[in-house]
Amino acid sequence: MxxxxxxxxxxxxxxxxxxxxxxxxxxxxxxxxxxxxxxxxxxxxxxxxxxxxxxxxxxxxxxxxxxxxxxxxxxxxxxxxxxxxxxxxxxxxxxxxxxxxxxxxxxxxxxxxxxxxxxxxxxxxxxxxxxxxxxxxxGRIGDAMPVAIYGAGVAGIQLASALRQSRDVRPILFVDDNPALWGVLISGMLVQKPATLSNLVVDGTIKRVLLAMPSISATRQSKIMTTLEGQNCEVYVMPSYVDLVTGKGLSDFTAPVCPDALLERDKVDLDIPDVAKAYAGRTVLVTGAGGSIGAELCRQLISIQPAHIVLFERSEFALYQIDRELRSLVDPTNIQITTRLGSVIDAPRVEEVLRETNVDIILHAAAYKHVPLVEENELEGARNNIFGTQIVAEAAQAAGVERFILISTDKAVRPTNIMGATKRLAELIVQDLQTRSTHTKFSMVRFGNVLGSSGSVLPLFEQQIRRGGPVTVTHPDVTRFFMTIPEAARLVLLAGAFATGGDVFVLDMGKPMKVIEIARRMITLSGHRVLENGEGDIEIEIIGLRPGEKLYEELLINDSSLRSTPHDKILRAEEVMLSQIEVAAILRELSKALEARNAQALRKLIESRVDGYHRQEAVTQITTKL
Known part of the structure; x- marks a missing residue:
């Protein structure tokens, strides 16, 4: 009808x-x-x-x-x-x-x-x-998706009027932060408080939230988005008027893909009291605070009420961004935020920051992590990932820091690339320091691929889909372990809570997933179809493995080393360590290679010292369309 x-x-x-x-x-x-x-x-x-x-x-x-x-x-x-x-x-x-x-x-x-x-x-x-x-x-037909409009101002009213002409979307209610508007009828819809969204999503009253506040600042928008993500809402953002006029807002707009929707497993619940107990009222320093993982660590720290968060970052712009965001989130709390520019390979600067801020816990997220870039810049990758870890860890021990948590990667297990090898050597250095530590507890966390982090497949594929394709995959059989940014950050915080010294923590992420299946699912969730047999609109191209890239990753060097923790999805590995003499010899040889700018010497050192390392032969670049 x-x-x-x-x-x-x-x-x-x-x-x-x-x-x-x-x-x-x-x-x-x-x-x-x-x-x-x-x-x-x-x-x-x-x-x-x-x-x-x-x-x-x-x-x-x-x-x-x-x-x-x-x-x-x-x-x-x-x-x-x-x-x-x-x-x-x-x-x-x-x-x-x-x-x-x-x-x-x-x-x-x-x-x-x-x-x-x-x-x-x-x-x-x-x-x-x-x-x-x-x-x-x-409403009886049920074809239209019920949505809530966040923002009952002029933009929200205009958006509601426009959506009423749509067959696919049906505005149900307004949500606004202004208490004076709660319970008021605007354009025939009730204005409710943001706290009601979670229940409305759970019971199916709304399927999506449209943020219609184009004139607010990026900080304010970020705060709202963080709140909505915590309530499991799928959020679309209305472009600003300037973006609409210039066309940027329309060209960049595409259906967002929730990282959780890409996982072939349930999201791991890591919200347990032990986290809050370990960090509440403490001073926590996060290195690489402006990166994807470092920034998420800072956001999650706010929810467990440390007394003081120290942001350590070498990029001025990245530090500026995370500082602005965090200060908007801690307004109602008494959490102190301190920003410190500096590099982890600058030992005097690291020692100075630890001395003046009286740090209790260090979360070491600073690293060069992009495999192809580190493969071509191996000396700088080694300097930052190995010596940077050594400098921060030794400074932590000297300053009497209570806990030091190194963020590592599954690429450190039997690595085929320089990045993975540098992270494995960083693990060995931390394990060696633990054997001589009387106060500081050193531990490590190995991640799989973090969906949504910079350089991961999620933003890359989203960009390629937005351009109309093709979506590039290196090999049809390449597999990876995947986790979300919140899971990764929470795992780090739990590692700090569970650490006894020398631990390697891994998250049970289920079976590894094929990257090509991630690509297919992202194309579908973005509202498109994979181009196959002349039908569809986004094609997938196989371009060949990059130098140093493996077909599959592993989380453990020896599966028999696994031990349980208080959380059934978090496992502790007890792996073979090198002696103090061996670690010291590695650091001497590494120092010589860096001083001589001898990349070949660095690669020989890694081949001889990193267990399981084997260099992946360069694969001829191929292009295959599926």
């Missing part, structure tokens, strides 16, 4: 509304006489005024056509449309008065005024009733 009404030709709809508006004229006039005379049966007293009915009906039809009431769209019914209806009502009021005097027809002098008011209300009510019926039919 709703589709038939919408598909009806505009000319037919116009004639239908002209008929309804004309029919309302005699009805409104009769009701005006009844109200004035105080009886619903006013026929006997109206005999001398019957001539008004046909004349005003004709006048009403002409006025409705002249003021184009039949062209008012129900879904965009607004104050402008009401003014046009008011103009027709005024014409009818004046017409009824003049006709009564000119033709000598009997009618009390107040009847024309009552008639105009009744016609105005009846015409508006007819359109609102028609709109309500159409929306009710749409």
């Amino acid at each position: 709703e589709r038939q009404l919408r598909d009806m030709p505009r000319s037919v709809k116009g004639l239908l509304w002209l008929f309804i508006d004309s029919l309302l004229v005699p009805l409104a006039l009769y009701l005006a006489f009844s109200l004035r005379l105080g009886t619903p049966s006013s026929f006997p007293m109206m005999q001398s005024a019957w001539g008004l009915f046909p004349l005003l009906t004709i006048l009403g039809g002409v006025a409705s056509y002249s003021f184009r009431l039949h062209r008012i769209q129900l879904h965009s019914f607004d104050a402008f449309a009401m003014r046009r209806i008011g103009s027709v009502a005024l014409v009818l009021t004046v017409g009824a008065t003049m006709l009564s005097y000119m033709l000598g027809l009997w009618a009390p002098r107040s009847v024309p005024l009552i008639f105009g008011a009744v016609y105005f209300l009846a015409t508006i009510s007819a359109r609102l009733l028609a709109l309500a019926l159409i929306q009710a039919v749409l």
Whole structure:
């Protein structure tokens, strides 16, 4: 029924509304006489005024056509449309008065005024009733996705009006931070507080949240997005007016893909009391605080109330961004935020920061992690990942820091690339320091691939899909362990809580997934189809393994080394360590290679010292379309 009404030709709809508006004229006039005379049966007293009915009906039809009431769209019914209806009502009021005097027809002098008011209300009510019926039919059909609009301002009202014309989306309610608006009806929809969203998503009342606050700052938007993500809401952001004018907002807009939707497993629940107990009231330093993992660590730290968070970062812009975001999140709390520019390979700077901030816990996230870049810049990768870890870890031990957690990678297990090998050597250095540590507890966390982090497949594939493809995959059989950014950050925090010294923590991430399946799923979730056999719109290209890239990754050097922890999805590995003499010899050889700028010597050192290392032969670049 709703589709038939919408598909009806505009000319037919116009004639239908002209008929309804004309029919309302005699009805409104009769009701005006009844109200004035105080009886619903006013026929006997109206005999001398019957001539008004046909004349005003004709006048009403002409006025409705002249003021184009039949062209008012129900879904965009607004104050402008009401003014046009008011103009027709005024014409009818004046017409009824003049006709009564000119033709000598009997009618009390107040009847024309009552008639105009009744016609105005009846015409508006007819359109609102028609709109309500159409929306009710749409709701019963169930085709339209119910959404909430975050922001009950001008942009939100305009968005609601536009969405009412859509067959696919149905606005249900407004959400706004302003308590003065809670419970108010705006554009026919109730304004509710943000805290209600979680329950509305769970019970299926809404499927999506549309953020319609284009004029707010990036910090404010980030704070709102963080809150909504915590309530498991799928969020779309309305572009700013400047972006819409320039076309940027429209070209960049695409259906967002939730990282959780890409995992072939349930999200791991890592929200346990041990985390809060370990960090509450403490001073925590995060190296690489501006990176994907470092920034998420800082966000999650805020929820467990440390006394002080120290942000250590070499990139001024990245430090500026995370500092602005965190300060907007800690406004209602007493958490102190301190920013410190510096590099982990600058030992005096690291020692100075630890000394002046009196750090209790260090989360070492700073690293060069992009495999192809480190493969081509192996000396700098080794300097940052190995010596940077040594400098921060030794400074932590000297300063009496309670806990040091190194963020490592599954690429450190039997590595085929320089990045993975440098992270394995960093692990060995930390394990060696633990053997001589009387106060500091050193531990490590091995990640799989973190969906959504910089350089991961998620932003790369999203960018490629936004451009219309192709989506590039290195090999049809390449597999990886995947986890989300929140899972990765929480794992680090739990490692700090569970650490006894020298531990290697891994997350049970289920079976490794094929990257090509991630690509297929992302294309589908973005509202597209994989191009196969001439059908679809986004193609997948196989481009060949990059230098140093493996077909599959491992989390453990020896599976028999696994031990349980208080959390059934977090495992502790006890792996073979090198002696202090061996570690010292590695560091001497590494120092010589770096001083001589001898990349070949570095690679020989890694081949001889890193257990399981084997260099992946370069694969001829290929391009295959699926």
